[in-house]
Amino acid sequence: MTASPKLPPFDPADPLGIDELLDAEDLAVRDTVRRWAVRRVLPDVADWYEKGELPGIRELARELGELGALGMSLSGYGCAGASAVQYGLACLELEAADSGIRSLVSVQGSLAMYAIHRFGSEEQKQTWLPRMASGEVIGCFGLTEPDHGSDPASMRTYAGRDGGDWVLSGRKMWITNGSVASVAVVWAQTEEGIRGFVVPTDRPGFAAPEIRHKWSLRASVTSELIMDDVRLPADAVLPGAVGLKGPLSCLSHARYGIVWGAMGAARACFEAAVDYARTREQFGKPIGGFQLTQAKLADMAVELHKGILLAHHLGRRMDAGRLRPEQVSFGKLNNVREAMEICRTARTILGANGISLEYPVMRHATNLESVLTYEGTVEMHQLVLGKALTGLDAFR
Structure with missing residues (x-):
């Protein structure tokens, strides 16, 4: 044998x-x-x-x-x-x-x-x-507007030609890095369709006030972009992008990173819960020795490592040039949603300590509320997958 x-x-x-x-x-x-x-x-x-x-x-x-x-x-x-x-x-x-x-x-x-x-x-x-x-220069990306988040095709920011220049006006909202950026990639309506512009932030008429009073992504710079007749040279436009396909392809690339990143937040909370369960004693023994706590930890581990395996699979597809936007939506929808549930379950294991900043759980849980929304809400990714599965467009 x-x-x-x-x-x-x-x-x-x-x-x-x-x-x-x-x-x-x-x-x-x-x-x-x-x-x-x-x-x-x-x-x-x-x-x-x-x-x-x-x-x-x-x-x-x-x-x-x-x-x-x-x-x-x-x-x-x-x-x-x-x-x-x-x-x-x-x-x-x-x-x-x-x-x-x-x-x-x-x-x-x-x-x-x-x-x-x-x-x-x-x-x-x-x-x-x-x-x-x-890292000498920090950049930002202006697509979302105060009244147009999930529907960027309806953006009001506009760039028109004036002789050999472009003149850009409008507002963008919830822009990460905006107040510290030296350059902004801003998307705007033009007579030719939606175009992207490379905008040095020291141009007259450009302002980026920081958004305060956030209860999520607090260790991050989030800003509004205000463009008031910002004059740009003809070569400020991105020549290779006309229409929504340009900014949406950028978003797909960023969403891929979120598929992985969400599992990082989940892992931090899971590890905090495991460490706590091993040392926190109630009723004469560590709470990790009780069946209900072990059931929670087992379920968290299953979803965490399934999510990492999914991210790895999508990464291999991207490296092979075979990753479709619908598959990125699949990953973001699943991994952010499961990461949030892992964080919430970890909070229950830590009890009252789960809301303390001495532990990472509540910080990650509140951050994930933003991650759930940006780069496409849950509903938008559900509709992307729904259209792919049925061939029927429910967006409009």
């Missing part, structure tokens, strides 16, 4: 053995970003969140640039040219620290830099991308 192969030990941190799907470079990227987040973000993020600020954001951006995390999956122009899976692993580790840090990276790389990289002129790429990749 042939002897049965010796099974590897069960790893509570990786119960499905997903790490075996990663190569040495993948693991190195993940571990490098994790070490940075643990050292640079975790010691202070609770205070940042409580105060509703992200101090030293420019220094953080430069450090993230040194890590190669900005525009990470883009090639050339100082970008790291990492795989989609490696970018996803970085998003997971950043959001395990805080959603606001992952949002900083996502908006910089997957929205502003991606738009310039994919749709910009060579001059625009050379002017902006190397400095954005290094």
Whole structure:
């Protein structure tokens, strides 16, 4: 008889053995970003969140640039040219620290830099991308408006030609990085359809007041963009994008990062719940020894690692050039929704301590309320999948 192969030990941190799907470079990227987040973000993020600020954001951006995390999956122009899976692993580790840090990276790389990289002129790429990749320049992405969130086709921001120039007017809302950005990619109606513009934020008529009184993404800079007859040269327009397909493709790229990032928030809450359950005693023993607590932990682990496996699968499809927008919607819908449930369940295990900033659970839970909405609400992703499944359009 042939002897049965010796099974590897069960790893509570990786119960499905997903790490075996990663190569040495993948693991190195993940571990490098994790070490940075643990050292640079975790010691202070609770205070940042409580105060509703992200101090030293420019220094953080430069450090993230040194890590190669900005525009990470883009090639050339100082970008790291990492795989989609490696970018996803970085998003997971950043959001395990805080959603606001992952949002900083996502908006910089997957929205502003991606738009310039994919749709910009060579001059625009050379002017902006190397400095954005290094973190010297922070960018933002202006699509959502005060009255037009899920329906960007109805945007009111308008750019018209005036001689050889463009004149841009309108407002954008809920813009991550807006108040600290040196460049904004702004989408506007024109006579030719929706176009994207590369807007230096020091232009006369441009303002970006910060939005205050947030109870989610508090360790993040969120702003309104106000354009009042901002005059731009003819070459400010992104030549490769006409219509909604341009900004929507940027959003799809950013949503992919969220598929991974949401699992980072979920993992942080799950780990906090496991640690707490092992040490918190009630009725004479650790609460982790009670059946109901173990049932909660088992369900959380199943959904967490299913979500990571889903993210990994979508990453491999993206690397192969086979990832469809509907599949990204599938991932965001599932992973953010399950991450929120994991956070809520973790809160019940921690009891009253679950609402304290001494633990990460409530911070992640409130952050995920924003993640659930931005880059497409639950309802929009349900309708994307509904249309794909039935062939019938329920949007209008």
